[in-house]
Amino acid sequence: MSIDELTQDQRVTERIARPSKRGWLGWVGVIAGWTGMVAAGAGVGLHYSTTAWEPAVLAASFASYLMVFAIPALLLFAITRRWVSTALAVVVTTAALWSQAPMLWPDGSAPPGTDVVVMQSNLMLGHGSPEAVVTAARDNSAEVLTIEELTPDLLIRLDAAGLADLFPHRFTAPSGGGQGTGIFSRYPLRDGVKFDGFWLNNLRATMIHPDRGPVTVFALHPIPPLSNADVWHRELTRIAEILEAQSGPVLVGGDFNATWDHAPYRSLLTGRYADAAELLGVAALPTWPTDRPFGPFIGIDRVLIAGGHALEINSHTIPGTDHRAVVARLRLAES
Incomplete structure (x- = not known):
């Protein structure tokens, strides 16, 4: 066996032994990412909801905490190279930040x-x-x-x-x-x-x-x-x-x-x-x-x-x- 053939066999073996980003670890990341994005999306929805349905009203108290999951979801999708999911996570993250922006950014200085x-x-x-x-x-x-x-x-x-x-x-x-x-x-x-x-x-x-x-x-x-x-x-x-x-x-x-x-x-x-x-x-x-x-x-x-x-x-x-x-x-x- 030539040196080139040996090197090629070693590369194949390494690819088989090392899980790809689209292997089982990748799917774990995707599932975790979608779980986080659904939670963040629910937080955004609760923030804008005008319902008087008690479970939704109570859940809205924690909407900002749910929105935090948008960031790890975005990172997980990017790491696992799920680009469509990444784009959706960018949208959800932007919506979450937009909903909280007034509470995170000072409104100028006080006049006399x-x-x-x-x-x-x-x-x-x-x-x-x-x-x-x-x-x-x-x-x-x-x-x-x-x-x-x-x-x-x-x-x-x-x-x-x-x-x-x-x-x-x-x-x-x-x-x-x-x-x-x-x-x-x-x-x-x-x-x-x-x-x-x-x-x-x-x-x-x-x-x-x-x-x-x-x-x-x-x-x-x-x-x-x-x-x-x-x-x-x-x-x-x-x-x-x-x-x-x-x-x-x-x-x-x-x-x-x-x-x-x-x-x-x-x-x-x-x-x-x-x-x-x-x-x-x-x-x-x-x-x-x-x-x-x-x-x-x-x-x-x-x-x-x-x-x-x-x-x-x-x-x-x-x-x-x-x-x-x-x-x-x-x-x-x-x-």
């Missing part, structure tokens, strides 16, 4: 105006630590505080911890069963309204800011979608109508029981309202749940602004509740 610090906190049926709330508000120089799940007993304990000294003005509707809500301010409040037709208490008041004048403040808490997805959808739709009808500068704090990936929540932001986290490009800013080892993983506590911009946002652990508090430094544009 009046700064105000807003704090938002859900205190889980009144179990949140009053001392921690007051400390966080004081340390962050909060001027407005919105609270959900405010009970009468918790209100007493908050005042005992120093809340009344920090925020001498308030408009509250405390109650049990998670219904209670409150607006607290360093500056005078007037024209308080508790909106009818909601399962939980949703409030509005006008704050008289010493440098900016009247500023509308909302404390919002639509019902969770658990077993009530259709009601949840209707309440978010009504909240959008209420916000749209409000003129002038507006500050909104709330537990929206919805994430950026829920279309009814994003409908609140189609007009002149903006999410502070969106303006700053800090992504989801997860706030719930904090009472489990693997949380928080979704952001449902939000601060919105109309007629201004955001300068800074962060979250704080409040013992006793399953929500992180959110503190946003906002700037109200000059009138």
Whole structure:
């Protein structure tokens, strides 16, 4: 046997012994890639879905996590040289990035105006630590505080911890069963309204800011979608109508029981309202749940602004509740 024939036999043997990219390893990659692409595609679909079907609404809370699988799917298809599948993965990856882009890219710088610090906190049926709330508000120089799940007993304990000294003005509707809500301010409040037709208490008041004048403040808490997805959808739709009808500068704090990936929540932001986290490009800013080892993983506590911009946002652990508090430094544009 010649040297050339021996070399050719060795090459054939090596090709047989070494699985090709289209061999069984390739098929494992293809199956894994399609699994990831289907998951990512489902995430994109959930992001844009307007359905009130409860399983879809709950799944949409994790849509952004599903979209992450688009990237490994794209890499697997490219490695295994499945070019048609690679092209499809590029489309899905682009759609996923497009859906999340507003939360990942800062929306410019804030124009001149009046700064105000807003704090938002859900205190889980009144179990949140009053001392921690007051400390966080004081340390962050909060001027407005919105609270959900405010009970009468918790209100007493908050005042005992120093809340009344920090925020001498308030408009509250405390109650049990998670219904209670409150607006607290360093500056005078007037024209308080508790909106009818909601399962939980949703409030509005006008704050008289010493440098900016009247500023509308909302404390919002639509019902969770658990077993009530259709009601949840209707309440978010009504909240959008209420916000749209409000003129002038507006500050909104709330537990929206919805994430950026829920279309009814994003409908609140189609007009002149903006999410502070969106303006700053800090992504989801997860706030719930904090009472489990693997949380928080979704952001449902939000601060919105109309007629201004955001300068800074962060979250704080409040013992006793399953929500992180959110503190946003906002700037109200000059009138």
